Amino acid sequence: MSELTITALRFGFLLLLWVLIFSIVSAMRRDLMIGRKAATGAPTARQVRKNPELAEPAPAPAKQHARQLVVTEGPLKGRTVPLAASPILLGRAQEATLVLEDDYASGRHARLFPQGSRWFIEDLGSTNGTYLAEQQLTRALPVDLGVPVRIGKTVIELRP
């Protein structure tokens, strides 16, 4: 085989390697949803730039941080628990941070944990479920101030 063909093949192979890499990156590009509608259905930054009306209203400034957890309904009504930087376990079990005296609560019912500046609630596979604003939890969700979280007959809320 001639020298020229071999040189062409040599460079062709390097080109092929990078063609593979660029195809993979472009396949990933779609996965990352750059320049497309994001997976959440929210408009992308580019779409907002082009159509200013799509922009969501700016979030309320100077958000207050939750400082305490208040039981608003149920046997423990009126009880408050101060919120530090550590997660809180809710349930009937003795090791729970807030021990619920509630027949409809499981031993380890739910977990309230801080992430960034927000608190999240996560159901720990309870029998009767945890409801955040009347919606049953299927995954960890952020809890905003004043939104009721129902566990059995107990309803708790975060307060500043």
Place this chain on the structure above:
Amino acid sequence: MSHADTMPKPRRNVELLLLVLALSVSIGANALISIDEQTSLDTDFWFQSSLLAAASLVFHVVLRLRAKYADPVMLPLVVALNGLGLAMIHRLDAPGDDTGNNQLRWTVIAMAVAIAVIWFLKDHRVLRRFTYISLAVSALLLILPLVPGISAGEILGARVWIRLGPMTFQPGEVAKITLAIFFAGYLSSNRDLIMLAGRKIGPMQFPRFKDMGPMITAWLVSIGVLIFQRDLGSSVLFFGLFIVMIYVATSRISWVVIGLTLILGGGFVASKVFSHVALRIDSWLNAFTEEVFGRSPGGSGQIVEGLFGMASGGLVGTGLGQGRPNLVPFANSDMIIASFGEELGLIGLFAIVMMYLLLFTRGFRAALGTRDAFGKLLACGLSFAVALQCFVVIGGVTRLIPLTGLTTPFLAAGGSSLLANWIIVGLLLMISHTARGPVDTSPMQPGRTPEAQKPAPVTAAGSRQDRNTTQTLPDAPTEAVKHL
């Protein structure tokens, strides 16, 4: 939020397309070598190419059947890397050597095992039940090479091999998977405990002394591997894996500080006490002095010859099959990166590094996407193990850090490494399948107890057929049941 936007796509066709491209890279590399060696495209070439292609396509079909939401770019990346490795090992075989065919055999075995992992392990969360069993298995695997009778003795200064009939096997390679499973299981259950307590010193919160137990244990194990098996690379790998997983679990930088202090302290003492560590460091720092170059054992000849090989490759390389990478000792295993640097040049070597980088990011993407803590930690740990291994090897070959005896994932000749890395890919694909698959946000059906929703064990194969229709359940049930 409309339903149509959030509906995940399996994207298996994209995978098939990329897989064809990856196979053309692998087979192209093999073809170029055959042309250069004037052997034309003989039956060997056709046999190897078709075997690799068939195995990859079977893998692809299994993904279609069993894990259709799995990441579409992982398999093509791994097939391309493995194919390049096969071609290079085949090219470096002296007449009469059988390393290339042996590697091909192991590739097929490894892919078959990865397929079995995907086929039988329908949910990675099942592995969480084997947390402490994996710890025991890891300990066993690490001790095996030291047991007389099974041990293959000291090969090239390290005692990491065992003898299995006619073959040798490195159990430490599999131990990194079982250790990752243990760390993930242990940390996902205990991270609150480790995170909560601690004293604040300066900007960092340090853990309580009694929570340091696992860290000290991991450190002792790594030191044990270094002393008894004389394997610097695995020692760094195990400890690095632990530091990263505990950091990911707790997001406390203090663990990284403590870990690095321990490893630097241990490394410093080891370099004073053990001659093999001291020699490695000396041949790294003073590689180009004459007495270090020619010293045996522990000289820098291998590193320096590798560097000269890469230098002669230059930017575009000498072309596959046209360089002389076989002048370097262990050109097909430890120094395979130098062989690629010589024959594909900087451009080709960067393509390989890029492939590793993409593989690593896909592993982390799976970790980000999956919804259970165990899966997140496992995916992070496994992909980090691959990344750290690449860093240690490529860093060693390019003289950024001392050369240690780790294998280049998927490229280097060696069956145990290939097997372990393919299992890792199988697990990452399973995790990415749950990460990218549809999530059910509708309320749980009434009357179903958590027990009924628990992921079924591996043996109850049929009952989980409805996974994609009843949807992924939160992992919490297993956790709660465990604690009740």
